[in-house]
Amino acid sequence: MLPPPPQLDPNETNWIVHVNENLNCMPKDEQHCWKSPSIYKVPPSITRLNREAYQPQVVSFGPYHYDEVDLRPMEEHKHRVLLHFLKRSGKSLECVFESLRKVAHELEDSYENLDQKWKEGTGGKFLELMITDGCFMLEIMRTEISEEKNNGYAPNDPIFSIHRLEYIAPYISRDMLLLENQLPMLVLYQLVAIANDGKEDDVNELIGKFYFLHENKNFTGLGRRLHVMDVFRKGLLMKSEGVQHERELYMGPEDMKISAKKTEPIIRSAIELNEAGIKFKKRKTNSLKDISFARGFLKLPVIKVDDTTESMFLNVMTFERLHIGAGNEVTSYVTFMDKIINDRQDVALLHTEGIIQNDFGSDKAVAKLFNSLCTDVTLPSNENLDGVQQKISEHCKEPWNKWRAILNRTYFRSPWTILSLTAAIFLFALTIMQAVYTVLRYHAK
Incomplete structure (x- = not known):
């Protein structure tokens, strides 16, 4: 005979009944149960390592950092820009407001865990924020890349005069690349369409010129994007026009084969790879995913390192980590650079070859920067870089290259x-x- 079922107390019975009810109500397709935001609050597990890298310095965009004390001075300038926008476009604020109201719910859904005070039905505060912040963001980019001396503002304007804009634009462009400080791209698309009587100029191209003015990259075919960071990330991975078909001078048929063996992580620094006979060469495409190794030559894209590099990479890497389907190309690039940069000597070698343009400080500071970017970062799998790492590993295992490296380390360092x-x-x-x-x-x- 089967033993009698155990006696359950009322609390346990209620919990079992509750779980069984939920089990019976489970949807067949859970995909529709979740919203798909594109702008995220960075979790404390990430920000604890470097809070300042995720914090705007001079201006807030969107609801997450709105009305923070240090950012309030810029609010009056946003409202001045709105007046300029309305005057220049000849459109009424009612027209602008109504256009944004039609997509209000879509804009709200772009934000993860949006506070209830910003939801529809609270006096239009959310749409007011979207309009003023969107106009300000567009105006900063428009005036910064414009070649006209007269941009519609007074010569002594505290923000948009040529002198002041040259000073403050780098800070604003940095704040525009923070994950928590994004605006839905739909806001910018709508505002531009309103200003141009329904004709939607390519906002992507405007953003591309703002961040990649001297790199000759074509942003016109990107289609609808999520926000400024999304466009910027695409720009990092995009090849400069005119060099898309850069010839691989050192690539032979044997170099095109990807080993079926399990990829071994690179633990050798740039100096050690150089001692094993590997030469470094800069690529001309300026795409972070354009890394290749063939016949002893490791080709890397040129990267300029300055005061904004740390914040930019951390926020883009966090976006790749949080946004489903974003890809991991930027994170893969940073982890690759972290592997080949151990100390100042590695930075000095890459600087000599023109791969790192150091506008940040000492070579030691640059090495520390790349090493800190990958703290607590899970190494993503990337097919191209996995293949590159495997070929480098096989090169270093060849007997002559091993002996060469030993001789260099022992007698020639x-x-x-x-x-x-x-x-x-x-x-x-x-x-x-x-x-x-x-x-x-x-x-x-």
């Missing part, structure tokens, strides 16, 4: 060891010559 080796070879040669001379004298007798 320090001037003193080179001097000692040279002296030893010289003494050995003298010894041989003396022995030969002694033998010749003996036979001459």
